[in-house]
Amino acid sequence: xxxxxxxxxxxxxxxxxxxxxxxxxxxxxxxxxxxxxxxxxxxxxxxxxxxxxxxxxxxxxxxxxxxxxxxxxxxxxxxxxxxxxxxxxxxxxxxxxxxxxxxxxxxxxxxxxxxxxxxxxxxxxxxxxxxxxxxxxxxxxxx
Numbered sequence: 001x002x003x004x005x006x007x008x009x010x011x012x013x014x015x016x017x018x019x020x021x022x023x024x025x026x027x028x029x030x031x032x033x034x035x036x037x038x039x040x041x042x043x044x045x046x047x048x049x050x051x052x053x054x055x056x057x058x059x060x061x062x063x064x065x066x067x068x069x070x071x072x073x074x075x076x077x078x079x080x081x082x083x084x085x086x087x088x089x090x091x092x093x094x095x096x097x098x099x100x101x102x103x104x105x106x107x108x109x110x111x112x113x114x115x116x117x118x119x120x121x122x123x124x125x126x127x128x129x130x131x132x133x134x135x136x137x138x139x140x141x142x143x
Contacts, residue, residue, distance in 0.1 A: 016082050016083070016084045017041060017084040017086075017112045018084055018085055018109065018110070018111045018112050019041075019084075019085070019086045019087065019111070019112055019113055019114070019115060020086075020087045020088075020090075020091070020111060020113075020114040020115070020129070021086060021087065021088040021114075021115050021117060022114060022115065022116045022117060022125060022126055022129075022135075023116060023117030023118055041084040041085055041086050042079070042083065042084070042085045042086070043085070043086045043088070044072075044075060044085055044086070044087050044088075044090070045087070045088045045089045045090065046068045046071055046072055046089055046090045047089060065093065065095065065096070068090065068092075068096065069095075069096060069099055072090055072096075072100075073099075073103065076100075076103050077103070077107075081107050081109060084112075091125055092125065093124070093125065094124040094125055094128055096125075097124075097125050097128050097129070098128070111134055113134055113135075113136050114129040114134045114135050114136065115135075115136050115138075116135055116136065116137050116138065117138065118138065
């Protein structure tokens, strides 16, 4: 795929851009992160949303995943449908990705792109979005 000079070009109105960052945003080109910040999009991470919810240590990975999905569901359905966002650390599992896809479908919304922070991203979440044609690798982005 040829380099994309503007990853926001396919997303229509910039304020409605919906992005997922797979991996740490620290590894993305600074120009891309500056552009995302300049659009005044809501930056969301489950860790930031769960902070007030944590009152005791979770007993299992399944309950931790259920808590993450519940917190993110609350955020997703409370936001305005046409509001843009940048998600990091979610979805982190294939289950979360599929659940998130169902939420988007239920509101007739679509992601603008999923940006991988490392070249050749592997794993079920990256493969899921690669199959849907939404995954952009760092090499696809113009610096």
